[in-house]
Amino acid sequence: MNDSSSIRHSVSNSELGLWVYLMTDCLLFASLFATFAVLRNNTFGGLSGGELFNMPYILVETLILLTSSFTIGLAVIASYKRQSNPIYIWTVITLLLGITFFSMELYEFRELVANGNGWSTNAFLSSYFTLLATHGIHILIGIVWIVFLIIQRIRRGLSSSFARRLAMLGMFWHFLDIIWIFIFTFVYLLGAIK
Amino acid sequence: MKRTQTATHLSAKKYTLGFGWSIILTVSAYIATSNEILNRSSLIIYISVLAMLQVFVQLYFFLNINQESKPRWTLWTFVSMSSILLIIVVGSLWIMHNLDYNMMPNMTSQENDKYMIQESSKGF
Numbered sequence: 001m002n003d004s005s006s007i008r009h010s011v012s013n014s015e016l017g018l019w020v021y022l023m024t025d026c027l028l029f030a031s032l033f034a035t036f037a038v039l040r041n042n043t044f045g046g047l048s049g050g051e052l053f054n055m056p057y058i059l060v061e062t063l064i065l066l067t068s069s070f071t072i073g074l075a076v077i078a079s080y081k082r083q084s085n086p087i088y089i090w091t092v093i094t095l096l097l098g099i100t101f102f103s104m105e106l107y108e109f110r111e112l113v114a115n116g117n118g119w120s121t122n123a124f125l126s127s128y129f130t131l132l133a134t135h136g137i138h139i140l141i142g143i144v145w146i147v148f149l150i151i152q153r154i155r156r157g158l159s160s161s162f163a164r165r166l167a168m169l170g171m172f173w174h175f176l177d178i179i180w181i182f183i184f185t186f187v188y189l190l191g192a193i194k
Numbered sequence: 195m196k197r198t199q200t201a202t203h204l205s206a207k208k209y210t211l212g213f214g215w216s217i218i219l220t221v222s223a224y225i226a227t228s229n230e231i232l233n234r235s236s237l238i239i240y241i242s243v244l245a246m247l248q249v250f251v252q253l254y255f256f257l258n259i260n261q262e263s264k265p266r267w268t269l270w271t272f273v274s275m276s277s278i279l280l281i282i283v284v285g286s287l288w289i290m291h292n293l294d295y296n297m298m299p300n301m302t303s304q305e306n307d308k309y310m311i312q313e314s315s316k317g318f
Contacts, residue, residue: 011262019268023275030279034286045307059224066220070213073256077204174256178249184220185245189227193237 018168022175025138029179032131036187042123049124049191052117054108058188061104062180068097069177076170079163087153091166094173095146098139105136128187135183138176145169204258212255219248 011019040049075090109129112118119129149166156162223244226232232240253259253272262268 011268016267020271023271026275027278027282030282031286034283037283037287038290041303043307045304045311055224055228059220062220063217066213066216069252069256070209073209073212074206077206077209080204171257174252177256178252181220181245181248181252185223185241189223189241190238192227193230193234193241 012164014164015168015171018171022171025175026179029131029134029182032127032134033182033186036127036131039123039127040191043125044122046122046125047117049128049187050193052112053188053191055188055192057104057108058184061101061108062184064097064104065101065177065180068094068101069174071097072170072173076163076167079158079166082158084158087158087166088150091146091150091153095143095150098143098146098173102136102139102143105132105139109133131187132183135176135179138172138179142169142173142176145172208255212251215251215255216248219244219251 071090072094075087075094078086078090109132112125117125119126146169149162149169152165153162223241226237226240226244230237259268259272260266
């Protein structure tokens with residue numbers, strides 16, 4: 001694709017460093033997934049995933065996170081093009097979508113715990129909460145990171161280091177959405193299949 | 195480490211394509227599951243394939259994975275990680291499945307749960 005709006009981009013050492021970190025993070029999630037996979041049927045007589053999960057709600061959550069991954073990509077493009085207003089628009093939208101996702105996830109957790117399906121109820125729920133909460137903590141860190149970048153942008157203006165930092169946040173955020181694909185498919189969808 | 199020159203072409207078109215495909219793949223998996231259009235094992239294979247496709251879509255369109263010129267650091271670190279990941283996941287599933295099979299008396303999972311509750315109420 002070589003239209004006039006595309007940009008040449010070099011991967012800096014910092015971005016490569018973040019990428020290698022993300023690779024190690026994948027292994028962290030892999031072990032949590034493997035644990036969940038082994039324990040997913042150990043409900044100790046309690047409710048299974050399919051009985052607990054509200055699928056339309058999860059679909060909405062998933063699409064919100066996916067959209068936020070898209071909008072942060074648009075923000076990165078705008079920052080390379082030094083387009084001031086689109087940067088604000090897309091980063092703020094990403095932030096709002098991210099906060100919505102996180103709130104939806106917190107609500108889901110609260111409901112589970114309130115109904116007696118907390119993480120100490122059985123092995124399935126322990127592994128479920130560990131996996132989801134680890135992802136959720138990553139999302140929270142991403143949200144804080146977005147806020148910091150917006151503040152930096154306001155106070156220090158555009159620079160190549162801002163573009164690089166936003167690109168790194170973008171990489172981190174895309175990675176979180178990829179992990180969520182696995183959660184959506186192998187925790188929720190798989191749980192919902194009879 | 196030398197600065198890597200990439201031939202990455204960032205464009206809104208690319209992100210939009212990636213976004214569009216991801217939505218299609220997500221919603222297809224969701225509809226397939228909620229309407230149970232296939233039997234259980236086929237459905238599992240179907241959603242797994244859709245998930246892997248979406249992962250590659252997002253890796254390519256959002257994370258620009260195969261577009262570095264040599265040396266392809268991001269690609270090869272990804273391949274190394276994937277190999278280790280396969281060992282962790284497949285290895286855990288295989289070993290634990292073997293353990294279960296060799297240890298459990300032959301009961302349904304409901305009978306097994308009842309048995310486990312009974313056993314644990316006896317105390318240590």
